[in-house]
Amino acid sequence: MTTRADLASSADYATAVATAVSAAGDYYRDGSTPLGDDEYDALVRAIEAWEQQHPDDVHPDSPTGKVAGGAAVGDVPHSVPMLSLDNVFNDEELTHFAAGLERRLGRQVGAWCVEPKLDGLAVAARYQGGRLVQMLTRGDGLAGEDITHAADAVLGLPATLTEPLDIELRGEVLLTTAQFETANEIRIAHGAAPFAHPRSGAAGTLRAKDRPYRIELTFFAYSAIGLDGLGHSALLETLAALGANTAASTAASPLRCESLEQVHGRIAEITALRSALPFGIDGVVIKADSPEDQFQAGHGSRAPRWAVARKLPAEHKVTRLLEVEWNVGRTGVIAPRAVLEPVNIDGVIVTYATLHNPGDIARRDLMLGDQVFVYRAGDVIPRVEAPLVDQRTGAEKPIVFPEACPRCGDAIDTSGQRWRCVRGRGCQAVASVIYAAGRDQLDIEGLGRTRAVQLVDSGLVSDIADLFTLDKEQLLTLERMGDTSADNLLAAIEQARGAALNRVFCALGVRGTGRTMSRRIAAHFGSMAAIRAADVETLAVVDGVGPERARLVVDELADLGPVLDKLIAAQVGTTVTEPATPAVGDAGEDAVAGPLAGQSVVVTGSMTGDLASLSRNEMNELIERAGGKASSSVSKRTALLVAGEKAGSKRAKAEDLGIQILTPEEFAALVTDYLHR
Numbered sequence: 279m280t281t282r283a284d285l286a287s288s289a290d291y292a293t294a295v296a297t298a299v300s301a302a303g304d305y306y307r308d309g310s311t312p313l314g315d316d317e318y319d320a321l322v323r324a325i326e327a328w329e330q331q332h333p334d335d336v337h338p339d340s341p342t343g344k345v346a347g348g349a350a351v352g353d354v355p356h357s358v359p360m361l362s363l364d365n366v367f368n369d370e371e372l373t374h375f376a377a378g379l380e381r382r383l384g385r386q387v388g389a390w391c392v393e394p395k396l397d398g399l400a401v402a403a404r405y406q407g408g409r410l411v412q413m414l415t416r417g418d419g420l421a422g423e424d425i426t427h428a429a430d431a432v433l434g435l436p437a438t439l440t441e442p443l444d445i446e447l448r449g450e451v452l453l454t455t456a457q458f459e460t461a462n463e464i465r466i467a468h469g470a471a472p473f474a475h476p477r478s479g480a481a482g483t484l485r486a487k488d489r490p491y492r493i494e495l496t497f498f499a500y501s502a503i504g505l506d507g508l509g510h511s512a513l514l515e516t517l518a519a520l521g522a523n524t525a526a527s528t529a530a531s532p533l534r535c536e537s538l539e540q541v542h543g544r545i546a547e548i549t550a551l552r553s554a555l556p557f558g559i560d561g562v563v564i565k566a567d568s569p570e571d572q573f574q575a576g577h578g579s580r581a582p583r584w585a586v587a588r589k590l591p592a593e594h595k596v597t598r599l600l601e602v603e604w605n606v607g608r609t610g611v612i613a614p615r616a617v618l619e620p621v622n623i624d625g626v627i628v629t630y631a632t633l634h635n636p637g638d639i640a641r642r643d644l645m646l647g648d649q650v651f652v653y654r655a656g657d658v659i660p661r662v663e664a665p666l667v668d669q670r671t672g673a674e675k676p677i678v679f680p681e682a683c684p685r686c687g688d689a690i691d692t693s694g695q696r697w698r699c700v701r702g703r704g705c706q707a708v709a710s711v712i713y714a715a716g717r718d719q720l721d722i723e724g725l726g727r728t729r730a731v732q733l734v735d736s737g738l739v740s741d742i743a744d745l746f747t748l749d750k751e752q753l754l755t756l757e758r759m760g761d762t763s764a765d766n767l768l769a770a771i772e773q774a775r776g777a778a779l780n781r782v783f784c785a786l787g788v789r790g791t792g793r794t795m796s797r798r799i800a801a802h803f804g805s806m807a808a809i810r811a812a813d814v815e816t817l818a819v820v821d822g823v824g825p826e827r828a829r830l831v832v833d834e835l836a837d838l839g840p841v842l843d844k845l846i847a848a849q850v851g852t853t854v855t856e857p858a859t860p861a862v863g864d865a866g867e868d869a870v871a872g873p874l875a876g877q878s879v880v881v882t883g884s885m886t887g888d889l890a891s892l893s894r895n896e897m898n899e900l901i902e903r904a905g906g907k908a909s910s911s912v913s914k915r916t917a918l919l920v921a922g923e924k925a926g927s928k929r930a931k932a933e934d935l936g937i938q939i940l941t942p943e944e945f946a947a948l949v950t951d952y953l954h955r
């Protein structure tokens with residue numbers, strides 16, 4: 279797909295025109311498009327640039343200079359052509375536009391009106407004697423499609439005006455964010471595919487006839503035929519008085535501005551409000567306010583010369599769904615999360631997005647490898663809405679739903695919309711006991727999943743500290759627990775009581791800490807009581823913690839307060855801590871020696887070769903022993919990524935950032951020589 283800024287050859291130009299024509303066709307048919315809005319705009323700009331250099335070779339199909347990219351059709355002639363708007367993309371281009379207009383007028387523009395550019399579809403609504411008689415789409419600007427059947431469902435478009443006028447209202451029909459969400463709930467309940475985007479939802483809804491359900495839309499009037507001689511801001515007031523909805527009813531209300539400086543100010547205000555608005559905007563429209571200025575400026579074949587759209591970056595992008603992860607929350611809810619091919623949405627790189635519940639995923643027919651619409655509206659967590667089904671290559675794979683709770687392994691209650699571990703909050707207790715008993719933490723032999731489940735279910739254990747006050751009598755009440763098993767388990771627990779402080783701390787599973795961090799924290803504070811008393815300042819000085827992680831850890835410690843108290847009372851973790859960086863060879867105490875000295879290393883995917891049997895913890899230990907710092911996420915600071923089989927988003931991110939990537943075999947060769955010296 280050609281979306282590059284420069285077109286190098288006439289073949290590139292022809293491809294670009296074909297891509298744009300096809301995208302504009304999809305867009306004006308049903309509001310969908312395989313290109314994001316930003317990409318479409320960039321493509322048309324590249325086409326324009328090429329055509330300026332090659333004016334004799336302009337393709338007849340070229341979308342430039344045409345309303346709706348030349349794509350839309352309709353058979354009802356418009357009373358007056360429905361024009362589009364020219365775009366500017368930054369402040370300088372806007373200043374340039376204003377200067378051009380003032381040059382044309384031979385004077386300064388009297389006043390401007392600045393208002394939101396609503397992201398929907400333009401319609402014309404005809405009134406006779408104050409009664410709504412017909413509604414049309416814009417079509418190609420000269421003739422549109424009759425969509426009168428949909429008028430009932432359009433809020434803000436009155437069936438009768440407050441005065442018996444023969445006029446035509448023009449404005450935008452859209453789905454507000456709330457209407458979009460309701461629409462998709464209704465669609466899914468009826469077994470219909472959800473809308474990928476509010477605009478395609480509005481387009482589809484306006485055209486649809488005979489649907490067994492009703493979807494409401496919203497109209498915003500911004501112009502009219504038959505109310506001549508009014509300035510733009512006065513016209514908007516009249517439209518509101520006639521009963522039509524206008525943007526004046528919103529936080530981003532139109533503002534009459536006396537100076538260009540004020541215009542820039544209002545644009546900044548509306549832009550800042552964008553995320554808080556209850557509907558989507560894709561820009562800000564700046565119009566010369568007075569009828570004299572408008573009349574004298576006139577219009578071209580596509581757009582008026584007295585108005586311009588200052589476009590804003592799209593809040594939605596198309597990217598690829600790479601993986602779905604299933605995370606278990608504190609209450610046992612199992613929530614899917616999308617791992618995406620990293621995509622820049624309005625200046626933020628988006629790698630993860632929330633997905634709907636499992637039933638929705640199935641109904642939306644999402645597949646791994648799909649091109650998907652992703653939204654980052656304001657500061658809402660990005661969300662995957664729907665797949666672009668006609669972009670499929672056949673290589674897409676079904677999303678695998680978990681059959682057991684990914685945290686504790688027990689069954690999943692799939693009866694509700696949201697899936698839950700059958701244990702609910704208890705999932706956390708079972709999982710934390712299993713984790714704590716693991717080889718890399720307290721290493722309690724004989725305490726696997728089955729026993730953990732029994733201990734939690736019987737009420738004997740609700741957190742890891744309870745393990746240390748168990749007695750034999752209690753254990754013998756459990757099924758399949760004989761004398762010897764009970765003795766063995768108690769002996770293993772007793773041994774764990776003497777485990778090094780870092781292992782006990784690690785066993786708590788504090789968010790933001792792993793084995794390495796646990797060793798550093800234990801070495802720094804020296805006792806569980808001191809860790810319990812730590813505040814953000816004291817924690818932040820521990821190597822690699824920093825203020826943000828310190829805050830997280832302090833919150834976690836507060837949450838774990840009662841467990842920590844019980845551990846302290848049971849004298850667990852009073853043994854000396856294992857060294858933070860195990861000395862390798864003859865390396866001095868603080869020296870970070872080794873082939874990875876001081877480097878941040880991330881491991882992803884499954885290990886192969888000599889490293890195949892190593893757990894992630896053991897890999898991290900290996901990294902530390904070779905002088906490196908093990909980390910779980912790829913960032914600018916990452917020096918090296920060890921990427922095994924099925925490496926996904928971390929590999930993609932490392933490639934993007936130009937970080938060195940080694941196979942497990944190459945990594946083994948790098949460190950093992952050194953470690954075996």
Ligand code: IVH
Binds near residue numbers: 363395500563585
């Ligand atoms: S004025 C002759 N004002 O943007 C005036 N258009 O990209 C032409 N739009 O076709 C339109 N909000 O569908 C105008 N406040 C607004 C608008 C607006 C959204 C749409 C409209 C237009 C398109 C041009």
